[in-house]
Amino acid sequence: MKNRENLLFAVRHLALSQDAEALKLLFRQTRPADLAEALDALTAAEVVSLLMLLDPQARADLFAYFSPTRQDILLRALPREAVVRLFEAMPSDDRADVFNRLGEEVKRSLLPAMAKVEREDILKLAAYPEGSVGSVTSSDYVYVGPEMTVAEALTHIRTTAPDGESVYVIYVLDGNARLVGTVSLRDLVVAQEGTRIREIMQGDPVFARAQWPRAQAAELIRRYDLLALPVVNGGERMIGIVTVDDAMDIEKQEDATQLARFGGTSALGGPDLDVISSPFRKMFGVRVFWLAILTFFGVLTSTFVAGQEEILSEVIVLAAFIAPIVDMGGNTGSQSATLVIRAMALGELRLRWSDVWFIIKRELPVAGALGLSIAVLEMVLAWFSKGIGWDVLMVVGLSMLACTALGGVIGALLPFAARRIGTDPATLSSPLITSVMDLLGVFIYFGFAYLFLGHLLAN
Numbered sequence: 001m002k003n004r005e006n007l008l009f010a011v012r013h014l015a016l017s018q019d020a021e022a023l024k025l026l027f028r029q030t031r032p033a034d035l036a037e038a039l040d041a042l043t044a045a046e047v048v049s050l051l052m053l054l055d056p057q058a059r060a061d062l063f064a065y066f067s068p069t070r071q072d073i074l075l076r077a078l079p080r081e082a083v084v085r086l087f088e089a090m091p092s093d094d095r096a097d098v099f100n101r102l103g104e105e106v107k108r109s110l111l112p113a114m115a116k117v118e119r120e121d122i123l124k125l126a127a128y129p130e131g132s133v134g135s136v137t138s139s140d141y142v143y144v145g146p147e148m149t150v151a152e153a154l155t156h157i158r159t160t161a162p163d164g165e166s167v168y169v170i171y172v173l174d175g176n177a178r179l180v181g182t183v184s185l186r187d188l189v190v191a192q193e194g195t196r197i198r199e200i201m202q203g204d205p206v207f208a209r210a211q212w213p214r215a216q217a218a219e220l221i222r223r224y225d226l227l228a229l230p231v232v233n234g235g236e237r238m239i240g241i242v243t244v245d246d247a248m249d250i251e252k253q254e255d256a257t258q259l260a261r262f263g264g265t266s267a268l269g270g271p272d273l274d275v276i277s278s279p280f281r282k283m284f285g286v287r288v289f290w291l292a293i294l295t296f297f298g299v300l301t302s303t304f305v306a307g308q309e310e311i312l313s314e315v316i317v318l319a320a321f322i323a324p325i326v327d328m329g330g331n332t333g334s335q336s337a338t339l340v341i342r343a344m345a346l347g348e349l350r351l352r353w354s355d356v357w358f359i360i361k362r363e364l365p366v367a368g369a370l371g372l373s374i375a376v377l378e379m380v381l382a383w384f385s386k387g388i389g390w391d392v393l394m395v396v397g398l399s400m401l402a403c404t405a406l407g408g409v410i411g412a413l414l415p416f417a418a419r420r421i422g423t424d425p426a427t428l429s430s431p432l433i434t435s436v437m438d439l440l441g442v443f444i445y446f447g448f449a450y451l452f453l454g455h456l457l458a459n
Contacts, residue, residue: 004034004037004038007030007034007035007038008038008041010026010038011026011035011038011039011041011042011050012041012042014026014050015042015046015049015050018049018050018053020053023050023053023054024053024054024058027054027058027062032061032062032064032065033065035062035065036062036065036066037065039062039066040066040067040070044070044073044074044077045077047074048074048077048078051063051074051078051082052078052079052082056082056085056086056088056089057089059082059085059086059089060086060089060090063086063090064090064091064094068097068098068101071098071101072101075098075102080109080110080113081113083110084110084113084114087099087110087114087118087122088114088115088118091138091140092121092122092125092137092138092139092140092240093125093136093137093138093139093240093242093246095118095121095122095125096122096125096126096135097135097136099122099126100126100130100135111123121139124139124239125137125139125239125240128210128211131213131214132210132211132212132213132214133208133209133210133211133212133213133214133216133217133231133242134210134211134231134233134239135214136214136217136242136246136249136250137210137231137239137240137241137242138240138241138242138243138246139239139240140240140241141171141228141230141238141240141241142157142160142167142170142171143170143171143172143173143238144156144157144170144171144172144173144183144197145172145173145174145175145197146172146174146180146181146196146197146198146201147196147197147198148196148197149193149194149195149196149197150188150191150192150193150194150195150197150200151193151194153170153183153188153197154188154189157170157185157188167185168184168185168227168228169182169183169184169185169226169227169228170182170183170184170185170188171205171230171238171241172197172198172201173238176237177237177238178232178236178237178238179205179207179230179232179236179238180201180203181198181201181202181203181204181205182201182202182205182230183197183200183201183202187200188200205230206220206224206226206229206230207229207230207231207232207238208220208229208230208231208232208242209231209232209233209234210231210232210233210234210239211234214242214250215250215251217229217231217242217246217247217250218242218247218248218250218251221242221244221247222247222251226244227243227244228241228242228243228244229241229242229243229247293432293435297432297435297436297438297439298435298438300439301326301435301438301439301442304439304442304443304446305322305442305446308446308449311446311449311450311453311454311456315392315449315453315456317388317392318392318395318445318449318453321378321382321396321399321445322442322445324378324400325378325396325399325400325403325441325444325445326403326437326438326441326442326445327434327438327441328374328400328403328404328407328441329403329404329406329407329437329438329440329441330407330433330434330435330436330437330438330441331407331434332367332370332371332403332404332405332407332408332411332437333407333408333410333411333414333433333434333436333437334411334433334434335408335411336363336367336407336408336409336410336411336412337411337412337414337415337433339412340359340411340412340415340416341415344415344419351416351419351420355416356413356416359412359413359416360409360412360413363408363409363412364405364409366408367404367405367406367407367408367409367412368405370404370405370408371400371401371402371403371404371405371408372401374400374401374404375396375397375398375400375401375404376397378396378397378400379393379396379397379400382396391452391453392452392453394448394452395445395448395449395451395452395453398448399441399444399445399448402444402448403437403440403441403444403445406437406440406444407437410433410436410437410440411433414433
């Protein structure tokens with residue numbers, strides 16, 4: 001279809017007409033992702049009625065592009081036999097993801113109805129913990145033996161490739177299903193028919209282990225420009241592959257997780273909040289946990305400020321600058337932490353002293369320059385807006401300089417500290433960094449106040 005409006009009109013018309021041939025034609029002419037987006041405008045009952053007009057493979061191809069929430073709704077509305085056929089036709093990794101979201105009773109009713117091969121495959125992949133490489137592994141791959149000739153390998157590939165997600169790289173497995181090498185489809189096509197696979201394969205392939213965090217698989221695919229990454233289990237046997245499109249999905253989810261954690265809306269040791277599907281109890285519990293921590297820091301800060309009543313009563317204008325000075329430290333710290341966390345996520349920084357020292361040397365002059373610029377700006381604005389004396393200006397300027405520079409350095413180093421204690425750097429959320437810098441900021445501010453204005457208290 002030429003545009004989204006036409007596609008929406010077409011699916012609404014099909015929901016009324018139930019024209020199977022027109023739907024199949026639309027499916028062939030439209031990308032599944034675009035068609036799934038258009039179908040989101042229909043009710044679940046209308047989508048189910050259209051899905052039932054498609055053959056099982058087309059139904060599975062389209063179903064994979066619905067959001068998890070939409071998939072769960074549709075599964076409850078589809079007939080049981082259609083759900084069984086859907087699971088058998090779906091890619092193995094998508095099938096395992098959907099299966100893991102089902103209730104135990106539904107799982108028990110579905111498994112006996114599936115073919116033995118699909119049933120064993122789904123149980124194997126569904127057994128890996130959420131967030132591991134194994135949980136996103138597809139068992140649909142093509143392999144050959146090292147002693148096969150090129151002619152035998154091509155015949156084998158023609159037989160098995162229709163079920164594989166990627167045929168551009170062929171995996172070479174020994175008799176015990178252990179990965180010994182890879183061979184590209186191009187090398188197979190140009191090689192002599194009598195050549196043995198072991199003579200043209202590439203040894204020592206890059207691989208991931210099923211129990212590793214899934215982010216490591218995405219990082220390996222990105223680092224080595226792979227179309228697919230082989231995955232082995234604890235027994236060194238190959239269980240499947242993670243494809244480049246899976247890696248893109250992983251990185252998208254990881255970015256969302258980083259954002260949730262940096263914003264202070266992630267459960268410790270549990271799944272992140274979802275504004276659409278998370279229940280009230282979880283939404284409240286996770287957010288109140290972080291807010292309680294921030295409240296603790298806030299009480300410490302306010303208690304300290306309240307103890308400075310004597311100097312504030314003598315120089316009341318000091319109270320006007322508390323907020324902008326302490327806020328600047330948190331803002332600068334959040335900026336620095338974000339840059340370091342991003343570099344860690346891209347693999348550019350690791351937990352080693354050389355990288356820590358590099359960041360210190362990199363951030364110190366930047367933080368110092370930022371602090372000096374903001375301090376001068378604050379002093380100029382304070383002079384013109386409030387007409388304060390030179391001693392108060394020095395307190396304000398030096399405090400702004402120190403808070404901004406210190407915030408930048410602390411924000412840059414905190415992610416390394418998190419890695420050192422085994423915590424995700426993103427859990428050092430932006431609100432938490434801000435609260436820490438609020439507390440340090442008031443110490444710095446009133447320290448300079450007593451240094452330059454302490455003589456007023458003796459009078």
